[in-house]
Amino acid sequence: xxxxxxxxxxxxxxxxxxxxxxxxxxxxxxxxxxxxxxxxxxxxxxxxxxxxxxxxxxxxxxxxxxxxxxxxxxxxxxxxxxxxxxxxxxxxxxxxxxxxxxxxxxxxxxxxxxxxxxxxxxxxxxxxxxxxxxxxxxxxxxxxxxxxxxxxxxxxxxxxxxxxxxxxxxxxxxxxxxxxxxxxxxxxxxxxxxxxxxxxxxxxxxxxxxxxxxxxxxxxxxxxxxxxxxxxxxxxxxxxxxxxxxxxxxxxxxxxxxxxxxxxxxxxxxxxxxxxxxxxxxxxxxxxxxxxxxxxxxxxxxxxxxxxxxxxxxxxxxxxxxxxxxxxxxxxxxxxxxxxxxxxxxxxxxxxxxxxxxxxxxxxxxxxxxxxxxxxxxxxxxxxxxxxx
Amino acid sequence: xxxxxxxxxxxxxxxxxxxxxxxxxxxxxxxxxxxxxxxxxxxxxxxxxxxxxxxxxxxxxxxxxxxxxxxxxxxxxxxxxxxxxxxxxxxxxxxxxxxxxxxxxxxxxxxxxxxxxxxxxxxxxxxxxxxxxxxxxxxxxxxxxxxxxxxxxxxxxxxxxxxxxxxxxxxxxxxxxxxxxxxxxxxxxxxxxxxxxxxxxxxxxxxxxxxxxxxxxxxxxxxxxxxxxxxxxxxxxxxxxxxxxxxxxxxxxxxxxxxxxxxxxxxxxxxxxxxxxxxxxxxxxxxxxxxxxxxxxxxxxxxxxxxxxxxxxxxxxxxxxxxxxxxxxxxxxxxxxxxxxxxxxxxxxxxxxxxxxxxxxxxxxxxxxxxxxxxxxxxxxxxxxxxxxxxxxxxxxxxxxxxxxxxxxxxxxxxxxxxxxxxxxxxxxxxxxxxxxxxxxxxxxxxxxxxxxxxxxxxxxxxxxxxxxxxxxxxxxxxxxxxxxxxxxxxxxxxxxxxxxxxxxxxxxxxxxxxxxxxxxxxxxxxxxxxxxxxxxxxxxxxxxxxxxxxxxxxxxxxxxxxxxxxxxxxx
Numbered sequence: 020x021x022x023x024x025x026x027x028x029x030x031x032x033x034x035x036x037x038x039x040x041x042x043x044x045x046x047x048x049x050x051x052x053x054x055x056x057x058x059x060x061x062x063x064x065x066x067x068x069x070x071x072x073x074x075x076x077x078x079x080x081x082x083x084x085x086x087x088x089x090x091x092x093x094x095x096x097x098x099x100x101x102x103x104x105x106x107x108x109x110x111x112x113x114x115x116x117x118x119x120x121x122x123x124x125x126x127x128x129x130x131x132x133x134x135x136x137x138x139x140x141x142x143x144x145x146x147x148x149x150x151x152x153x154x155x156x157x158x159x160x161x162x163x164x165x166x167x168x169x170x171x172x173x174x175x176x177x178x179x180x181x182x183x184x185x186x187x188x189x190x191x192x193x194x195x196x197x198x199x200x201x202x203x204x205x206x207x208x209x210x211x212x213x214x215x216x217x218x219x220x221x222x223x224x225x226x227x228x229x230x231x232x233x234x235x236x237x238x239x240x241x242x243x244x245x246x247x248x249x250x251x252x253x254x255x256x257x258x259x260x261x262x263x264x265x266x267x268x269x270x271x272x273x274x275x276x277x278x279x280x281x282x283x284x285x286x287x288x289x290x291x292x293x294x295x296x297x298x299x300x301x302x303x304x305x306x307x308x309x310x311x312x313x314x315x316x317x318x319x320x321x322x323x324x325x326x327x328x329x330x331x332x333x334x335x336x337x338x339x340x341x342x343x344x345x346x347x348x349x350x351x352x353x354x355x356x357x358x359x360x361x362x363x364x365x366x367x368x369x370x371x372x373x374x375x376x377x378x379x380x381x382x383x384x385x386x387x388x389x390x391x392x393x394x395x396x397x398x399x400x401x402x403x404x405x406x407x408x
Numbered sequence: 409x410x411x412x413x414x415x416x417x418x419x420x421x422x423x424x425x426x427x428x429x430x431x432x433x434x435x436x437x438x439x440x441x442x443x444x445x446x447x448x449x450x451x452x453x454x455x456x457x458x459x460x461x462x463x464x465x466x467x468x469x470x471x472x473x474x475x476x477x478x479x480x481x482x483x484x485x486x487x488x489x490x491x492x493x494x495x496x497x498x499x500x501x502x503x504x505x506x507x508x509x510x511x512x513x514x515x516x517x518x519x520x521x522x523x524x525x526x527x528x529x530x531x532x533x534x535x536x537x538x539x540x541x542x543x544x545x546x547x548x549x550x551x552x553x554x555x556x557x558x559x560x561x562x563x564x565x566x567x568x569x570x571x572x573x574x575x576x577x578x579x580x581x582x583x584x585x586x587x588x589x590x591x592x593x594x595x596x597x598x599x600x601x602x603x604x605x606x607x608x609x610x611x612x613x614x615x616x617x618x619x620x621x622x623x624x625x626x627x628x629x630x631x632x633x634x635x636x637x638x639x640x641x642x643x644x645x646x647x648x649x650x651x652x653x654x655x656x657x658x659x660x661x662x663x664x665x666x667x668x669x670x671x672x673x674x675x676x677x678x679x680x681x682x683x684x685x686x687x688x689x690x691x692x693x694x695x696x697x698x699x700x701x702x703x704x705x706x707x708x709x710x711x712x713x714x715x716x717x718x719x720x721x722x723x724x725x726x727x728x729x730x731x732x733x734x735x736x737x738x739x740x741x742x743x744x745x746x747x748x749x750x751x752x753x754x755x756x757x758x759x760x761x762x763x764x765x766x767x768x769x770x771x772x773x774x775x776x777x778x779x780x781x782x783x784x785x786x787x788x789x790x791x792x793x794x795x796x797x798x799x800x801x802x803x804x805x806x807x808x809x810x811x812x813x814x815x816x817x818x819x820x821x822x823x824x825x826x827x828x829x830x831x832x833x834x835x836x837x838x839x840x841x842x843x844x845x846x847x848x849x850x851x852x853x854x855x856x857x858x859x860x861x862x863x864x865x866x867x868x869x870x871x872x873x874x875x876x877x878x879x880x881x882x883x884x885x886x887x888x889x890x891x892x893x894x895x896x897x898x899x900x901x902x903x904x905x906x907x908x909x910x911x912x913x914x915x916x917x918x919x920x921x922x923x924x925x926x927x928x929x930x931x932x933x934x935x936x937x938x939x940x941x942x943x944x945x946x947x948x949x950x951x952x953x954x955x956x957x958x959x960x961x962x963x964x965x966x967x968x969x970x971x972x973x974x975x976x977x978x979x980x
Binding site: 254257260262263281304305306308309311316317320356 | 743751756758761792793796797801810
């Protein structure tokens with residue numbers, strides 16, 4: 020068992036397994052022997068795609084859906100983007116629909132894969148739910164769906180179908196909220212001080228995106244409700260993440276790109292409050308400036324990301340979504356505060372986000388082998404559960 | 409060659425060493441061709457050591473054993489004094505290097521504590537080394553480029569210099585280039601300002617001698633500028649605010665204080681600039697100190713206070729470019745320090761948070777206030793947002809008093825007054841940004857008032873604490889609270905608020921004057937305003953004989969008032 024542990028801890032693209040399950044495997048004396056042998060013989064060719072797939076792949080859908088939303092916002096006639104509007108309007112609308120369709124297809128494919136994995140590899144899914152990083156990515160499909168809904172060229176916000184879809188996508192978010200936030204302060208092994216890590220901000224982002232879309236639909240109360248859920252937990256999480264308790268689970272070096280989520284959360288809050296209060300007031304500005312500061316802070320620390328950049332992995336997709344959301348917030352800011360600097364900011368951030376997303380797509384196309392890990396990231400959990408049940 | 413044999417009972421600590429084996433120690437080259445001028449190598453990195461090259465003169469003597477005791481220059485635990493024993497005996501004996509008298513081999517590596525060999529020879533050429541010449545080189549690793557800058561300057565001025573020992577210098581530089589990690593500061597130092605050496609630690613510089621003045625000049629000195637310039641703001645507000653016009657304060661105090669603050673800032677900046685030029689390594693160590701790093705914000709905050717306190721007779725409207733110039737260093741420092749909190753290895757906030765971190769937060773709010781005064785719109789909001797977010801984090805962390813927190817003082821100390829600083833300046837900044845003293849400004853104001861009261865009623869717990877320069881930095885929160893109260897009085901004018909303003913202003917003025925008296929007394933009468941800055945002189949690694957040290961230190965006369973006794977002996 021320890022050998023297994025070591026093997027998985029060494030391969031960087033794995034998510035490290037917390038050691039609390041070790042006692043269960045060691046207690047099952049003879050079974051550990053067989054399980055070790057079993058996993059030794061399992062090579063990458065034996066493990067199917069389903070086993071190697073995990074919720075972190077929804078980063079790709081997050082990135083693409085947010086790109087679609089960015090393009091739509093930039094193309095809006097209300098956007099006073101002097102520099103960008105001329106470029107954006109020359110691009111034919113069919114290109115935008117193409118992007119939207121690609122995003123939708125990717126999202127549907129990933130959801131389908133994950134559904135199949137739920138049915139066929141339920142143990143892996145359970146293991147993932149229990150993991151401090153994996154559990155947060157369960158919000159990712161719903162966030163992607165909501166953003167796609169917002170970016171859709173086919174439906175208007177006051178359409179009945181639009182509202183039904185919003186409900187369909189927001190209810191899972193609220194259910195997950197109850198489960199995960201409840202765990203934060205009630206369940207011993209999963210206290211916030213132990214499980215907090217930068218990916219926990221995805222839970223907050225889920226609430227804030229739901230609030231954003233609700234406000235655009237005109238449902239102010241639901242919007243304020245989800246916003247308050249999101250912002251309260253964001254406050255607690257922000258403080259906890261900054262404190263970096265010694266006992267908390269640390270993030271493996273390969274997952275350092277998720278630090279960019281620090282940028283995404285305040286930007287989403289700023290967007291949400293902007294649609295709730297119908298103007299980019301001081302609160303929105305403060306949240307946007309905070310995310311700008313955090314962006315400057317992360318960008319000025321390239322050493323933090325060096326190890327994760329050595330080898331391409333799906334974690335690299337974590338760069339795209341926060342940059343896109345920041346660009347969106349900058350767009351709203353430029354709309355409200357007219358001037359040279361806000362427009363330049365919007366221009367720079369939008370270009371950056373487009374370039375990063377394109378680069379990631381190119382990398383993924385070129386290195387399809389690396390995009391899937393070679394080992395099952397949750398196999399230890401499987402064995403633990405397998406031997407104990 | 410006469411050889412005298414001295415039968416001296418050597419304490420177990422002192423052993424004879426072979427002069428051949430240990431390059432680090434002084435040993436005499438008696439013209440034996442085998443040794444490549446070891447004495448010259450050992451001492452050649454000392455600049456004005458020319459007259460003491462006894463080795464070159466003693467060409468005719470046999471290789472003799474010279475027992476030299478190289479103690480750490482501050483034998484604080486060993487209290488054996490500056491013993492210089494020189495024994496001549498017939499032969500060298502090979503002894504294990506580990507049995508040397510120097511129980512701190514890593515100190516020997518780091519700093520060349522060459523003892524001064526008094527070579528007493530029969531034919532009587534006494535070469536006694538001047539102690540001043542050696543003392544210079546002990547501070548070399550703290551100097552810029554390990555002393556090479558000084559040598560260059562001496563070269564330029566035409567003074568004769570010694571050929572630097574490249575080997576010794578290189579190993580010195582390797583050791584010193586890296587400042588100690590943050591863990592070392594917490595292990596080696598104690599006290600609310602992390603400025604007292606623990607009993608188990610030694611300093612790399614001599615503790616019982618007066619260090620060069622520049623090396624003793626800490627960055628805390630900028631705290632004086634903070635204190636005086638905030639007083640200038642207070643008197644300006646008392647003069648100009650209509651709600652306090654019943655006091656009939658003249659503009660004179662503001663003018664005098666402003667000029668005094670300006671002079672102070674220029675003086676302190678000039679001295680510190682000299683320190684940067686000549687003792688850059690010491691600056692690096694201060695920067696890595698968990699408490700001192702926050703004082704690097706102090707010069708910029710003091711300049712902003714000056715801009716806020718500028719008397720109306722000198723300038724009314726300041727140009728915005730001043731704001732940009734002053735906020736840029738704060739922004740860069742912030743990026744570094746907050747980034748470290750978020751992801752910087754060992755500098756976890758749960759471990760390093762201490763009340764002095766408030767200084768890094770206050771800079772944001774002061775900048776927001778100044779920018780709003782100048783009429784800027786977006787910049788102040790930017791810094792207010794950043795300051796607010798990080799202030800919430802810091803406030804929660806400090807209030808939690810986490811058990812992992814190594815830096816919070818267990819007892820009360822004036823450093824706690826820094827808690828009052830951030831909310832009082834934040835409320836003023838918000839009021840200026842919004843235009844009036846609304847509820848969002850009143851909430852931080854009341855928090856500041858509450859913190860002030862809870863510290864003020866415990867003022868009797870503040871007695872018996874050793875005075876230090878950093879206390880000046882703790883006066884500006886009191887002044888800030890007074891100014892905030894005056895602004896509040898402008899919004900809500902009644903007897904209670906007016907009397908509160910008067911009361912708080914009186915307290916803050918009284919405190920500052922008392923502190924001024926204390927400072928003058930310590931500066932000119934007691935002459936210990938700038939004691940040896942122990943906290944930058946900790947070793948990179950824990951001394952190997954730390955337990956023995958603590959035993960020796962505790963058995964010595966007054967180990968507790970160790971620092972104060974040293975500082976009494978030293979001059980400014």
